[in-house]
Ligand code: HEC
């Protein structure tokens with residue numbers, strides 16, 4: 001059911017994204033340029049700034065090691081930005097530009113609200129529990145997501161939204177080949193044991209996030225699906241590349257994705273996450 005939902009989502013996102021690309025052909029506007037530094041003072045803008053901070057520095061605020069035990073909503077120390085690169089402003093790294101304009105969304109004939117979608121990531125990618133709808137944190141995340149999409153077309157997924165579906169590889173994805181690709185392209189940062197690098201000093205969180213093990217996303221996460229991980233890796237890793245100039249071949253990306261996913265991850269949540277209820 002999840003995979004159907006994901007497939008549908010991916011197909012829909014791709015179709016709409018492409019449509020928008022053509023639609024906006026004549027009006028070259030960079031939808032990925034939102035900048036909180038241009039915001040003035042005020043309570044509303046404070047909420048937007050807090051939302052961005054939650055996405056960039058998630059572990060400090062709501063991570064499993066957050067200072068305030070009552071705020072430990074996530075079950076790991078990842079940041080939203082670990083995947084939603086550049087605070088949700090990186091094309092094809094699941095950005096947030098059209099998110100506010102396209103939620104609530106109909107998935108499998110059920111209404112999926114933005115709250116539910118955020119909590120889908122909280123319970124799987126962040127391996128934690130749902131943020132209460134009325135919490136300041138949920139409000140702030142939504143305020144920021146709304147801000148980055150300000151002025152973008154209603155109901156449209158602009159080009160660069162989601163992940164770019166990756167071509168089927170010539171050979172079936174192979175984790176053993178992937179291990180070699182990992183050693184060559186990834187281990188330098190994510191380390192041989194896949195655990196990345198923690199922030200130094202007293203800061204919680206990572207300079208480089210882990211890719212498997214107890215501290216990683218759980219088996220129910222989008223990133224735990226080979227097709228998603230392969231697309232993400234091909235267009236975004238090694239960190240710093242642009243999707244127009246990938247470093248890994250299509251085959252290498254599928255193989256490395258298979259390798260990462262063949263490693264242990266925390267189990268998926270036992271009950272259907274809010275997204276499917
Ligand atoms: C381990 C990687 C990972 C982490 C960490 C993560 N997400 Fe996600 N998120 C994804 C993937 C993958 C998708 C699906 C992208 C797609 O549908 O193409 C997604 C989708 C979303 C969407 C839907 C966007 C849209 O317009 O379709 C929202 C909103 C979201 N995440 C919010 C968050 C928030 C908030 C956090 C932090 C609390 C977070 N995510 C942490 C991987 C992650």
Ligand code: HEC
Nearest residue numbers: 081082083185186189207208209210211233237238239256
């Ligand atoms: C130059 C260092 C570097 C290299 C090399 C690199 N990464 Fe990353 N990777 C990062 C950083 C940094 C992030 C998180 C970005 C952020 O927090 O802003 C990340 C995030 C990720 C994520 C999403 C977050 C998570 O924890 O799941 C995945 C998946 C990933 N990398 C896989 C790979 C793979 C596979 C390779 C090899 C093809 C690779 N990376 C190479 C630095 C690197």
